[in-house]
Amino acid sequence: MEESNEVHSEENKTSFDNKKRVLKTPAQLTALEKFYNEHKYPTEEMKSQLAEELGLSEKQISGWFCHRRLKDKRLSRDETYANGRQDRSSGVIQDRASGLGQDSCGSTKHGDYRYVDPREVESRRLSGYDFPPADLTREHRIHYTERVSMDNTSSESSSSLQDRFLTQTEDPYDMETSRYITDNGVFSPLNTKGAENMGYKPSGYLKVKGEIENAAITAVKRQLGRHFREDGPPLGVEFDPLPPGAFESPIMDPVQEPSIGGDAAGLDSPDTSGVKRQPSPSTRYEVYNSKLSSQGLYMHQENRGIMHGVDMVERKSRKQLRQKSTYLKDINSSAGKNSSLDMYDAFPGGMSAYNGNRKNRMSSKHGHRGRKITSETTEPWSNESDKVCSPNIGQRSDYFKSKALNSVVKHSETHDTERGLFTMIPREEKVDGECKAVKDYHNPLRVTMTDEVAVGKQGRVNFPHQDYATSVPFSQIPERKNQIKGTAMEMPSSFSEDETAETNSSVD
DNA sequence: TTGTGTTTTATTGCCTCC
DNA sequence: GGAGGCAATAAAACACAA
Numbered sequence: 001m002e003e004s005n006e007v008h009s010e011e012n013k014t015s016f017d018n019k020k021r022v023l024k025t026p027a028q029l030t031a032l033e034k035f036y037n038e039h040k041y042p043t044e045e046m047k048s049q050l051a052e053e054l055g056l057s058e059k060q061i062s063g064w065f066c067h068r069r070l071k072d073k074r075l076s077r078d079e080t081y082a083n084g085r086q087d088r089s090s091g092v093i094q095d096r097a098s099g100l101g102q103d104s105c106g107s108t109k110h111g112d113y114r115y116v117d118p119r120e121v122e123s124r125r126l127s128g129y130d131f132p133p134a135d136l137t138r139e140h141r142i143h144y145t146e147r148v149s150m151d152n153t154s155s156e157s158s159s160s161l162q163d164r165f166l167t168q169t170e171d172p173y174d175m176e177t178s179r180y181i182t183d184n185g186v187f188s189p190l191n192t193k194g195a196e197n198m199g200y201k202p203s204g205y206l207k208v209k210g211e212i213e214n215a216a217i218t219a220v221k222r223q224l225g226r227h228f229r230e231d232g233p234p235l236g237v238e239f240d241p242l243p244p245g246a247f248e249s250p251i252m253d254p255v256q257e258p259s260i261g262g263d264a265a266g267l268d269s270p271d272t273s274g275v276k277r278q279p280s281p282s283t284r285y286e287v288y289n290s291k292l293s294s295q296g297l298y299m300h301q302e303n304r305g306i307m308h309g310v311d312m313v314e315r316k317s318r319k320q321l322r323q324k325s326t327y328l329k330d331i332n333s334s335a336g337k338n339s340s341l342d343m344y345d346a347f348p349g350g351m352s353a354y355n356g357n358r359k360n361r362m363s364s365k366h367g368h369r370g371r372k373i374t375s376e377t378t379e380p381w382s383n384e385s386d387k388v389c390s391p392n393i394g395q396r397s398d399y400f401k402s403k404a405l406n407s408v409v410k411h412s413e414t415h416d417t418e419r420g421l422f423t424m425i426p427r428e429e430k431v432d433g434e435c436k437a438v439k440d441y442h443n444p445l446r447v448t449m450t451d452e453v454a455v456g457k458q459g460r461v462n463f464p465h466q467d468y469a470t471s472v473p474f475s476q477i478p479e480r481k482n483q484i485k486g487t488a489m490e491m492p493s494s495f496s497e498d499e500t501a502e503t504n505s506s507v508d
Numbered sequence: 509t510t511g512t513g514t515t516t517t518a519t520t521g522c523c524t525c526c
Numbered sequence: 527g528g529a530g531g532c533a534a535t536a537a538a539a540c541a542c543a544a
Contacts, residue, residue: 019539021517029516040530063518068530071516390543 024064028054032061036068 014322024032031054039046044058051058 023516023539045531062530064516066533067517070532320514 024054024056029054032064032068036065040065040069040072 032050035042035046035050042050042061047058047061047065050056051061054061056064
């Protein structure tokens with residue numbers, strides 16, 4: 001541990017000439033992830049600036065991006081493989097995800113499956129080219145998944161590097177938080193039970209993946225194809241609320257219902273006019289799930305706190321599943337008392353990808369043990385995530401009790417400003433408290449509209465899903481209640497669009 | 509404390525494009 | 527031929543169980 005600390009603290013000084021492998025600091029990783037979520041193929045200028053900002057060499061930046069893409073690719077492949085196994089029982093989906101499915105990189109070596117060159121995607125994205133939603137979905141998945149997710153995630157409005165760095169301090173943990181939030185706003189294990197019930201029990205990583213992002217869910221997502229858009233309004237909100245008990249449980253969330261049924265219903269989504277998505281549990285769950293599992297690509301600043309990258313999701317999923325016995329124990333102990341809002345409050349977003357994983361895990365198990373965050377003292381530009389996740393608050397239960405959030409956030413603000421690396425956000429939204437931020441989540445209309453405005457500015461005319469994947473307000477989460485009522489396994493692993501329409505008609 | 513498995517980083521070779 | 531990217535590989539760092 002101490003040695004690694006040394007490595008961290010010395011990294012920037014020795015990374016260039018020291019052959020010994022050095023880990024990037026959480027702040028660096030977060031920034032990289034953030035950037036990666038928006039630009040999988042950064043230009044030279046971007047790399048240079050990024051390298052300068054992060055104190056890394058361009059070579060390191062390039063290498064990191066390269067490996068990051070590979071990671072995405074690998075994860076996507078694994079995920080697809082897992083889904084493919086699931087898909088065997090649903091031939092419809094098989095077509096969309098035939099073969100290995102996606103390749104995040106434009107390798108023509110894997111030409112046996114549909115592939116969208118990320119570079120092309122990005123270039124088109126920048127030029128406002130409108131991809132077929134299906135492709136977008138796929139591409140989005142590549143970006144992001146959980147990651148995760150992360151992790152996770154932002155708009156293309158990055159006119160400058162700073163814009164791209166958003167509030168990296170928020171996403172990872174929000175992401176993580178969302179993963180564990182159930183309909184009741186409490187944390188819960190990732191429905192592993194349902195996965196088990198499915199009978200399909202992949203081993204190893206696939207097992208974890210299957211538990212995290214149920215293959216059926218992904219299958220449904222794909223099944224929806226072009227109609228599915230993650231940046232649209234919350235699926236289902238456009239429809240008349242289901243009659244109570246339609247899905248064995250009330251739809252309304254006593255707390256968040258207004259946002260869902262009201263504002264959300266009024267969401268003006270470019271896509272939903274013509275394509276009314278079924279309010280079926282599957283779909284809604286899908287949205288929720290996609291939000292959780294997909295990369296928070298193009299997450300706009302207003303909803304930056306939602307996701308952060310596939311790897312974060314992935315990593316969190318895997319690792320935290322492993323530690324769920326301890327982690328969730330703490331979580332649930334607090335969750336019972338905290339509403340979802342509280343949960344968000346409890347996570348000011350100071351967690352970086354690593355903070356949300358290793359450190360916390362270490363914390364959960366080893367208490368204060370863990371890597372010393374060198375950025376606490378040696379990196380003036382580090383974000384508060386390091387501090388937030390410092391061993392002092394590593395104990396989650398203790399952390400929940402902590403209400404020194406505002407100070408933390410404000411602190412980060414100072415950092416951000418000084419550093420100029422991470423975009424300043426209207427800190428009122430964030431700092432004003434926890435609550436203010438939460439309000440945003442509960443106001444899908446506002447969030448979405450802001451996103452669209454931003455999109456318009458960016459010239460990204462039709463990039464539905466990416467934006468929405470992350471812009472889905474947390475208020476939507478409770479909607480999952482209905483679907484979750486029946487575990488994922490109870491949902492159709494696939495259904496045709498006819499079925500989808502049928503569901504709609506039935507609701508109507 | 510140690511062994512094992514996973515993840516991340518760095519290096520190298522090959523390929524494609526300009 | 528150079529640049530950029532991908533893939534394979536090795537090695538270090540890390541987490542976790544015994």
